[in-house]
Amino acid sequence: MSQNHENEEHDHFYHYEDGAFECTKPGCNVRKLRNPDGTLRPQNPNIEAIKDDFLYHLGLGAASHDLVNMFSDVQFVCMGGTSARMEIFAHYIMKEIGHSLPTGADLQDITRKSQRFAMYKVGPVLCVSHGMGVPSIGILLHEIIKLMYHAKVKNPIFFRIGTCGGIGLEPGTVIVANQAVDEMGNNYYEQKICGKVVKRPAIVDKRLVNELLALSKPEDSFKVVTGATMCANDFYEGQGRTDGAFCEHSEEDKMNYLRELQNKGVKNIEMEATIFAALTYKAGIKSALVNVALVNRLKGDQVTTPKEVMMEWQNHPQILVGRYIKKKLSENKS
Ligand SMILES: O=P(O)(O)O[C@H]1O[C@H](CO)[C@@H](O)[C@H]1O
Ligand SMILES: O=c1cc[nH]c(=O)[nH]1
Numbered sequence: 340m341s342q343n344h345e346n347e348e349h350d351h352f353y354h355y356e357d358g359a360f361e362c363t364k365p366g367c368n369v370r371k372l373r374n375p376d377g378t379l380r381p382q383n384p385n386i387e388a389i390k391d392d393f394l395y396h397l398g399l400g401a402a403s404h405d406l407v408n409m410f411s412d413v414q415f416v417c418m419g420g421t422s423a424r425m426e427i428f429a430h431y432i433m434k435e436i437g438h439s440l441p442t443g444a445d446l447q448d449i450t451r452k453s454q455r456f457a458m459y460k461v462g463p464v465l466c467v468s469h470g471m472g473v474p475s476i477g478i479l480l481h482e483i484i485k486l487m488y489h490a491k492v493k494n495p496i497f498f499r500i501g502t503c504g505g506i507g508l509e510p511g512t513v514i515v516a517n518q519a520v521d522e523m524g525n526n527y528y529e530q531k532i533c534g535k536v537v538k539r540p541a542i543v544d545k546r547l548v549n550e551l552l553a554l555s556k557p558e559d560s561f562k563v564v565t566g567a568t569m570c571a572n573d574f575y576e577g578q579g580r581t582d583g584a585f586c587e588h589s590e591e592d593k594m595n596y597l598r599e600l601q602n603k604g605v606k607n608i609e610m611e612a613t614i615f616a617a618l619t620y621k622a623g624i625k626s627a628l629v630n631v632a633l634v635n636r637l638k639g640d641q642v643t644t645p646k647e648v649m650m651e652w653q654n655h656p657q658i659l660v661g662r663y664i665k666k667k668l669s670e671n672k673s
Contacts, residue, residue, distance in 0.1 A: 372623025377493030379484070382622060392489065394482040398453030401489045409449075410490035414463040415664050416483060418476070418615075419500045419656075422448070422457030422468040428500065428657050429459035429466040435661045436668055438462040464664060469499075469611065473528075473572060476611040480618045487624070496547070496667075497619050497626040500656040503568070503609035504578060505632025506601045510644065511561045511652045513659060515551045516543055516568035516628040519612035522577060524603060528570075528617035541570075541616035544625045551627055554662040561631075561655045566606030568628050570613040578608050580640040597636055607632055629656040 373379055386392060391402030399406065417432075419425050429446050433439075438461050440446065450458040450467075456479055458467045467483065469476040476499075487495050505512055519541040520526055527538040548565060555563035575583025579593040600608075612628050619626035631652045634642050644652075 373494070378491045379488045379495075379623060381485075381488050386485065386488070392485060394486060396453055396455040396478055397450045397458065397482050397486065399450070399486065406486065406490040410460070410465070410486060411492060412463055413460070413465045413487070413490065413492045413495060414667070416465045416467065416487075416495055416497045417500055417660060418467050418469045418479070418483075418498065420469060420471055420502070420611075424500070424653055425457055425466040425468045426459060427654075429461050429464075431654070431657055432464050432466070432661055432664060433461045435665050436462060436464070438464075463668065471574075472610045473570070473614045477614050477618070480614065484618065484622045484624070487622075495624055497615075497624050498660045498663075499611060499615050499626075499628045499630070500660055501609055501611065501628070501630045502633050502653060503607040503630040504634050504636040504642075505607050506597055506605055506635075507637050508564065508606060508632045508635060509562065510632050510634055511655065512632045513555075513561055513563045513655045514568060514607045514630050514632065515548050515563060515565045515659075516607075516612060516616075516630070517545065517548050517565045518567040518604070519543060519616040519628065520567050520569050520605065521613050522569065522571055528613040539617040539621055541613040542620040543616050543627060547625050547627045551629065551659055551663055554659055554666070559658075561652075563659060564606060567604045568612040568630065569600060569605045569608045571608055571610055574610065578636070582640045594637075601637075608636065627660075629660055631655045 372382070381387060391400045393400040393403070417425070417428060419428065426446065446459050446461070448457045449460060450456050456468050456470065458465065467479065469479045503514065505514065508514070518526065521529070526541055528541050530537050530539070552563060552565055571577040574580070576585065579588070579596045581588070581590055581593055607630055609630055615626065615628060633644060633649060633652060634640075
């Protein structure tokens with residue numbers, strides 16, 4: 340029989356937005372995602388049998404690298420589409436948390452040999468680019484989650500600091516997702532595995548959402564809102580755009596679709612939300628999707644804002660997540 344610890348607040352419980360939780364308390368039979376010290380349990384029984392589990396797209400191996408020495412102090416993993424953004428974020432967070440590199444040293448892209456993603460480590464913060472779309476971030480998530488396991492990282496928290504199209508929102512607005520849905524409004528990530536369709540719940544951590552929302556300040560130059568984030572499998576037709584190389588739907592079809600989404604509480608559209616929420620949830624990792632809107636899709640499709648303005652907007656999610664990280668690190672110290 341499973342023991343019920345649901346009413347207790349304790350570090351070895353992992354609470355989910357839907358009320359479910361995983362308990363790692365000794366003696367509790369509830370399925371375990373983490374060990375009592377916060378390290379992750381591998382969810383794939385095959386992993387332990389692989390001698391040198393090679394994280395191919397990261398260019399890191401469980402035997403060829405001392406992953407514990409390199410990464411065990413990681414507490415936060417921040418992901419975003421581009422390598423440039425993640426390098427900027429690495430420099431930003433370094434200043435924010437007062438981390439310094441050894442004299443003469445510079446930030447290094449740890450995965451440069453693989454030439455796929457870019458990854459920077461700033462003390463307890465890992466900053467990684469994930470490319471565009473579900474397949475790309477999915478591969479990265481598999482390898483980063485395994486990295487967390489191999490490196491014995493404790494209670495990591497994952498963030499996606501991304502860009503998106505807003506629905507009825509002023510560009511520059513930050514959306515912290517309280518739900519991740521696909522193009523049909525489904526609250527799960529669907530994958531075909533060995534000829535079968537597997538649906539994995541895409542659950543975001545409501546507590547983390549609320550903590551992030553509380554970090555917005557009245558004096559900020561940008562608004563922070565919450566709502567559902569829609570994950571599309573494409574930037575053009577999949578997001579209802581009429582400016583792709585092909586378009587067999589009308590402007591009216593697009594507007595009807597966007598309004599329908601808006602009525603269902605969808606605030607923004609991007610391309611990674613469902614898999615990010617689903618795989619982190621399945622791994623027992625707290626995570627949040629923090630995106631900035633680059634365009635109001637009710638007003639148009641093209642993203643034509645000058646680069647400098649867009650770069651400034653891309654900082655908005657970084658500011659919010661930076662505040663969270665700084666707060667948590669100072670709480671941990673005291
Ligand atoms: O700016 P990033 O983080 O890549 O996010 C958004 O931008 C890309 C499309 O332009 C997709 O990856 C989408 O999710
Ligand atoms: O409209 C947008 C803007 C950025 N990223 C997207 O996926 N869609």
